[in-house]
Amino acid sequence: xxxxxxxxxTVCERAARAGGAVxxxxxxxxxxxxxxxxxxxxxxDLASQRAIRSIxxxxxxxxxxxxxxxxxxxxxxxxEQEPVDFRWIVDPLDGTLNYIRRxxxxxxxxxxxxxxxxxxxxxYDPLLDExxxxxxxxxxxxxxQPVRASRCVSLDEALVAVSFSTNVPRTSIEIRxxxxxxxxxxxxxxxxxxxxxxCYVGSGRLDAYFASSVHVxxxxxxxxxAREAGAVVTSIAGGAFDLRRPNLLTxxxxxxxxxxxxxxxxxx
Numbered sequence: 001x002x003x004x005x006x007x008x009x010t011v012c013e014r015a016a017r018a019g020g021a022v023x024x025x026x027x028x029x030x031x032x033x034x035x036x037x038x039x040x041x042x043x044x045d046l047a048s049q050r051a052i053r054s055i056x057x058x059x060x061x062x063x064x065x066x067x068x069x070x071x072x073x074x075x076x077x078x079x080e081q082e083p084v085d086f087r088w089i090v091d092p093l094d095g096t097l098n099y100i101r102r103x104x105x106x107x108x109x110x111x112x113x114x115x116x117x118x119x120x121x122x123x124y125d126p127l128l129d130e131x132x133x134x135x136x137x138x139x140x141x142x143x144x145q146p147v148r149a150s151r152c153v154s155l156d157e158a159l160v161a162v163s164f165s166t167n168v169p170r171t172s173i174e175i176r177x178x179x180x181x182x183x184x185x186x187x188x189x190x191x192x193x194x195x196x197x198x199c200y201v202g203s204g205r206l207d208a209y210f211a212s213s214v215h216v217x218x219x220x221x222x223x224x225x226a227r228e229a230g231a232v233v234t235s236i237a238g239g240a241f242d243l244r245r246p247n248l249l250t251x252x253x254x255x256x257x258x259x260x261x262x263x264x265x266x267x268x
Contacts, residue, residue, distance in 0.1 A: 005135045009120040012110050013133055015055040019048040019092050019108040020126030023099065032100055042100060045069050048092035052110060056088050063088055063112075068217045087113045089243075091217040095193035104128070109195040111221035113243065121221035123195045132199040132225050140202050140229035147203040149231040153255035155181075155263060158207035161189045161197040165213030174212060176267035181210075184263045198222025201250050202229030208251040208260050212236050219246050226250050232257040236264065 001009075026044035049067045056065065063086040088110065093099055095106030104127055111121040123132040132147075134140040140147050152158050160181055168174050182188050189206070191197055194214050200206040202225045211219070220243060227233050232254055234240065236247040238261045249264065251257035 016122040016124040089220040109221040118224040121224040134225040134228040149252035150204040152207040155259040161209040163211035194218040195222040202226040212247040
């Protein structure tokens with residue numbers, strides 16, 4: 001690992017853990033409001049993002065920042081499209097509804113992008129105290145121990161996760177894809193956290209995951225962790241994954257990826 005990578009990852013993990021600590025301090029003591037229909041945000045999301053941003057901006061004042069939660073006191077740009085040399089991509093609380101209901105499967109997600117390439121990433125689950133980390137070209141880790149994707153090659157033996165849009169219509173392609181995979185795979189899960197789904201593929205807990213209605217802050221850190229753990233990550237159509245259009249399909253092996261891609265195309 002280069003000195004820069006080590007510095008970036010150290011701060012990345014520190015920021016994610018700080019955000020997680022804020023979330024745990026706010027459990028049961030937050031207000032909830034709607035950003036949109038069925039789309040909730042809490043005081044904890046905002047407090048976590050402020051804590052993360054404070055650490056990142058203190059360590060790297062010239063780097064830019066994109067976070068899920070709008071903050072009137074936050075002057076850094078939030079654009080998903082703006083090209084910059086270094087950009088921190090942050091979801092201060094992925095799995096907000098789980099957090100509100102005091103269910104497991106929520107986390108903090110922090111990643112650094114340099115000129116379009118993901119460099120370091122941390123996904124921290126404060127409830128389980130599980131910290132997934134990765135640096136480009138250096139492998140993926142859970143609490144400091146290496147992790148690898150499973151060796152699953154067959155969809156009928158695969159445990160697959162899926163994410164839906166907040167207000168998915170009954171006639172949506174997302175529902176048809178879900179139905180195809182539900183029938184073809186061993187089983188399907190909807191955990192409520194895109195970041196953890198990607199980490200679980202990287203650590204062998206899940207064999208695959210797909211989503212077409214996610215944002216860059218939902219998946220940036222998890223994509224690097226899954227890739228560094230040996231998983232295949234593409235767009236949901238099978239092409240190159242693009243941070244600016246972050247629909248995705250990830251699978252533990254190329255054989256499983258090919259089968260899953262076929263099932264998704266069958267839905268079309």
